[in-house]
Each structure stands twice: as C-alpha cells, then as structure tokens.
Amino acid sequence: MIEILGLTKAYGALPALNGITMTVPAGEMCVILGPSGAGKSTLLRCVNQLVAPSGGGVRVNGRAAPTNRAQLRELRAGIGMIFQHHNLVPRLSVLKNVLSGRLARLPLWSSVLQIFPREDIAIAMAALARVGLADRAEDRADRLSGGQQQRVGIARALAQQPQVILADEPVASLDPKTAQVVLNDLRAAAHELQIAVLCNLHQVDLARQFADRIVGIAAGQIVFDGPPADLDDAALARIYPELETQAA
Ligand SMILES: Nc1ncnc2c1ncn2[C@@H]1O[C@H](COP(=O)(O)OP(=O)(O)O)[C@@H](O)[C@H]1O
Numbered sequence: 001m002i003e004i005l006g007l008t009k010a011y012g013a014l015p016a017l018n019g020i021t022m023t024v025p026a027g028e029m030c031v032i033l034g035p036s037g038a039g040k041s042t043l044l045r046c047v048n049q050l051v052a053p054s055g056g057g058v059r060v061n062g063r064a065a066p067t068n069r070a071q072l073r074e075l076r077a078g079i080g081m082i083f084q085h086h087n088l089v090p091r092l093s094v095l096k097n098v099l100s101g102r103l104a105r106l107p108l109w110s111s112v113l114q115i116f117p118r119e120d121i122a123i124a125m126a127a128l129a130r131v132g133l134a135d136r137a138e139d140r141a142d143r144l145s146g147g148q149q150q151r152v153g154i155a156r157a158l159a160q161q162p163q164v165i166l167a168d169e170p171v172a173s174l175d176p177k178t179a180q181v182v183l184n185d186l187r188a189a190a191h192e193l194q195i196a197v198l199c200n201l202h203q204v205d206l207a208r209q210f211a212d213r214i215v216g217i218a219a220g221q222i223v224f225d226g227p228p229a230d231l232d233d234a235a236l237a238r239i240y241p242e243l244e245t246q247a248a
C-alpha cells in the first residue's frame with residue numbers, strides 16, 4: 001500500500017507537486033495520467049525517496065520515510081521499479097537479468113560469482129513465466145525485441161517480490177500492440193500478486209483500458225480521481241487544459 005499525504009515538492013522556487021493526497025491499496029493498478037511536466041515522475045521519485053519532499057509525506061506499507069541507509073535499502077527492496085527504458089545488461093542472459101532483482105536479498109558473493117541459490121532461480125523463472133518468456137531464459141538479453149526486454153524488466157521487478165511497483169511511462173518507447181501486452185502484464189501482476197502498482201502514463205486510451213483507477217494530475221495537483229468510466233470530457237479538459245484551448 002502507498003499512502004501519500006499532502007505531498008508538495010518544489011525545485012527551487014518552481015512548484016512541481018502541490019498538495020497530493022491519495023492512497024493506492026494492494027492489488028490496485030492505479031494510473032497517474034497527465035501531460036508532460038504535470039509532475040508524474042516527481043511523484044514516483046518521492047515515493048521511493050529519490051527526491052525529498054518539500055512538505056507532506058509518503059508511507060509505503062505503513063512505514064514512514066526512512067531515516068538511515070539501512071531503512072532506505074529496506075524500503076527500496078520492497079519497491080519494484082520499471083522505467084521507460086528497461087536498462088537490462090545486454091550481454092547477460094535473460095535469467096541473470098531477472099536474478100538481479102533478487103540482489104537486495106542475496107549475499108554479495110552471489111552476485112560477484114554469479115552463483116545463485118536454487119530457490120532464487122525458481123523465483124526468477126516463475127517471474128519470467130508470468131510475462132510469458134520462460135523459454136527465453138538462457139538467451140542473451142540483447143537478442144530480445146524491445147517489448148520483450150521491457151517484459152523482462154517487469155519480471156526483474158517481480159523477482160524482487162515487491163509489495164509496490166512504480167512504473168514511469170513504461171510503454172513510451174513501444175509500438176501500440178506491444179504497449180498493450182506490457183500493460184496487461186502489469187495489471188495482471190497487481191491483481192494476481194496483490195501488488196500496489198502506480199503507473200505513469202500520458203496516453204488517455206491506454207489509461208482507460210488498463211487502469212482500475214485513474215488519478216489525473218495537472219500542474220502538480222490532482223484534478224480527477226476515479227474509475228476509467230468516470231473520465232468524461234469535463235475531467236479530460238481539467239487534465240489537459242491546453243487541448244481544450246486549442247479546440248476552442
Ligand atoms: N530535477 C529537477 N530540477 C528542476 N526542475 C525539475 C526537475 N525535475 C522536474 N522538474 C520540473 O518539475 C515539473 C514536473 O516535472 P516531472 O515530474 O518530470 O513531470 P512529468 O513526469 O509529468 O513530465 C516540470 O516543470 C519540470 O520541469
């Protein structure tokens with residue numbers, strides 16, 4: 001569960017987030033929808049403490065912000081991250097890339113020697129099976145298509161056995177059909193593994209199709225919060241005011 005309470009963030013004098021309050025329960029695929037510059041990435045970075053809030057706060061699984069390195073490491077171990085670019089290690093096998101999701105829970109020698117406990121390999125293979133790529137485990141990561149690599153990125157996050165997944169524009173560089181497969185995998189993970197997924201998107205159609213709930217933000221503020229069925233033209237005009245101006 002992710003609890004965000006009165007969160008504000010300013011970069012210097014420029015406000016990026018202005019009083020965000022929302023909760024993402026376990027098992028929910030929550031899409032943050034908004035135009036470029038709305039504050040979506042800043043919001044995710046505040047959740048995993050890459051960015052320090054200027055005010056308000058975030059609790060992940062009931063815990064307040066970490067106050068030391070050990071707590072920060074523990075927080076991040078429980079958060080799977082998925083980015084626009086999957087950043088796999090190209091020359092390593094698909095399986096080894098997924099196993100890197102286990103590193104926070106493994107002794108250092110394991111990664112140095114590239115020897116992994118049987119149980120961790122089983123967890124990584126199960127994560128690969130979830131995204132339909134178990135048969136590619138031994139292939140080099142760079143042999144896979146862009147969409148497949150992004151799904152390996154999801155498997156790597158799942159291998160972490162996280163309670164929370166943060167995905168920042170995970171399909172921005174994929175073709176529309178592949179984007180659907182990737183978002184479908186993410187939603188299935190939320191529902192079947194009871195993970196709280198917070199996924200940034202800027203495409204309205206994809207948000208409508210895959211979100212359990214859409215939170216629309218514009219200029220750092222929540223301007224819509226509800227199920228896709230409630231996202232009507234008035235709500236869209238609040239999220240994308242500049243489009244409204246163009247149409248008028
Ligand atoms: N590191 C930073 N330093 C200064 N300004 C930033 C920084 N990161 C983001 N911003 C600004 O904060 C606002 C929100 O950005 P961002 O969170 O990246 O929005 P989005 O992901 O919705 O495009 C924008 O005006 C952006 O220029």
Ligand SMILES: [Mg+2]
Binds near residue numbers: 042
């Ligand atoms: Mg962004």
